[in-house]
Amino acid sequence: MPRKLFGLLLTFLLAATTAWPAQGIPLTDGAGAALGNLPFVARGDERQVPLAMLVRAAGWSAEQQDGRQVIALPGDTVTLRLGNAFGRAGNHFVQLRLAPEEWDGSLWIPLSNLRDLFPRDVEILPEARAVRVRVVPPAVTDTSQRGSAEALPEQWVLRTVVVDPGHGGKDSGARGLYNLLEKDITLDIGRRLARLLGQRGLNAELTRSGDRFVSLQERTRLANEKQGDLLISIHCNSSRRPESRGVEAYFLKPARTERAIEAAMRENDVVKLENGDAQYQDLTQNNYILLTMATSQYMRDSETWAAHTVRTTATSVGLESRGVDQAGFYVLMGASMPAVLIECGFLTNPDDAKVLGSERGRQKIAEALLESILRMKTGLEGSASR
Numbered sequence: 001m002p003r004k005l006f007g008l009l010l011t012f013l014l015a016a017t018t019a020w021p022a023q024g025i026p027l028t029d030g031a032g033a034a035l036g037n038l039p040f041v042a043r044g045d046e047r048q049v050p051l052a053m054l055v056r057a058a059g060w061s062a063e064q065q066d067g068r069q070v071i072a073l074p075g076d077t078v079t080l081r082l083g084n085a086f087g088r089a090g091n092h093f094v095q096l097r098l099a100p101e102e103w104d105g106s107l108w109i110p111l112s113n114l115r116d117l118f119p120r121d122v123e124i125l126p127e128a129r130a131v132r133v134r135v136v137p138p139a140v141t142d143t144s145q146r147g148s149a150e151a152l153p154e155q156w157v158l159r160t161v162v163v164d165p166g167h168g169g170k171d172s173g174a175r176g177l178y179n180l181l182e183k184d185i186t187l188d189i190g191r192r193l194a195r196l197l198g199q200r201g202l203n204a205e206l207t208r209s210g211d212r213f214v215s216l217q218e219r220t221r222l223a224n225e226k227q228g229d230l231l232i233s234i235h236c237n238s239s240r241r242p243e244s245r246g247v248e249a250y251f252l253k254p255a256r257t258e259r260a261i262e263a264a265m266r267e268n269d270v271v272k273l274e275n276g277d278a279q280y281q282d283l284t285q286n287n288y289i290l291l292t293m294a295t296s297q298y299m300r301d302s303e304t305w306a307a308h309t310v311r312t313t314a315t316s317v318g319l320e321s322r323g324v325d326q327a328g329f330y331v332l333m334g335a336s337m338p339a340v341l342i343e344c345g346f347l348t349n350p351d352d353a354k355v356l357g358s359e360r361g362r363q364k365i366a367e368a369l370l371e372s373i374l375r376m377k378t379g380l381e382g383s384a385s386r
């Protein structure tokens with residue numbers, strides 16, 4: 001299908017999908033405490049579930065390379081390969097009912113084989129009412145963070161923020177007043193934010209640190225690979241109407257408003273510049289639902305964070321608040337962490353462009369974004385320790 005047409009179709013689907021799909025299989029720890037929901041996709045009488053979510057919930061460590069995923073759990077190593085129906089658990093092979101499939105950097109594997117692959121660590125309750133995982137205390141899995149793990153035993157700590165400066169290279173993004181290019185502004189704000197995060201002892205991972213083209217899928221993949229705890233995609237707005245102004249933020253959920261649909265179309269449009277049609281063609285409606293289900297457990301946190309970003313930016317930078325909305329952005333799909341996309345002002349509005357065109361303005365925006373992240377850190381760490 002031509003990409004433009006495909007983009008339109010997808011946008012339509014995002015707008016049309018109003019009924020929210022079932023939430024998947026309840027995932028709990030060994031004692032039965034809820035850890036979220038494990039989404040699945042039906043394949044005949046089998047269900048494929050996302051390995052990455054299981055790994056994260058259980059606190060295992062995983063490494064992925066060329067479609068091969070190696071999972072290290074206490075006393076055992078499990079290896080799975082994309083498209084290969086044989087997995088390896090310790091020293092023996094496990095024949096899977098279906099070969100693993102890949103979505104945005106994560107392998108999806110058959111539910112009924114979880115017991116074979118992780119006999120001591122995963123339990124499936126009868127009729128798949130729930131999946132139980134034995135959770136590894138953080139201090140055991142992550143020796144590099146030993147200091148903080150000792151200070152806060154068994155407490156989840158926000159460590160890594162993935163900062164995604166929108167556009168780059170041959171994709172300039174929006175063009176604004178005073179010859180401002182979106183890709184330059186987003187990169188500068190992103191770098192400033194990364195520096196500020198570093199000063200606060202947080203690990204910042206930039207999806208690009210120079211004027212380089214990075215595909216949307218690559219950005220999400222990188223965010224998952226770096227095991228980010230939060231993902232922020234930074235953008236600037238543009239409009240034919242010079243009076244349009246202000247800051248707005250989005251989280252991933254099917255769009256409801258025309259404005260949100262337009263924003264998603266504009267930011268997804270870069271797909272046209274990416275090489276190779278294949279990577280997005282699999283985003284049919286079924287798979288779109290699958291991807292958003294994988295992300296749905298982070299939806300509430302994403303929405304909260306989006307509201308923080310708009311509030312802090314509007315207050316401390318003086319940009320008008322356009323609020324928070326939901327839409328389907330490729331770059332947020334499949335991210336295994338709370339994720340927001342922020343449009344920090346209009347390059348086509350004289351007042352906003354003055355802020356975005358000045359170092360001081362961009363520094364203030366970065367500081368406001370840092371503040372929103374620190375608020376999320378406090379909130380998430382507080383709720384994780386309960």
Ligand SMILES: [Zn+2]
Binds near residue numbers: 173182267
């Ligand atoms: Zn953009």
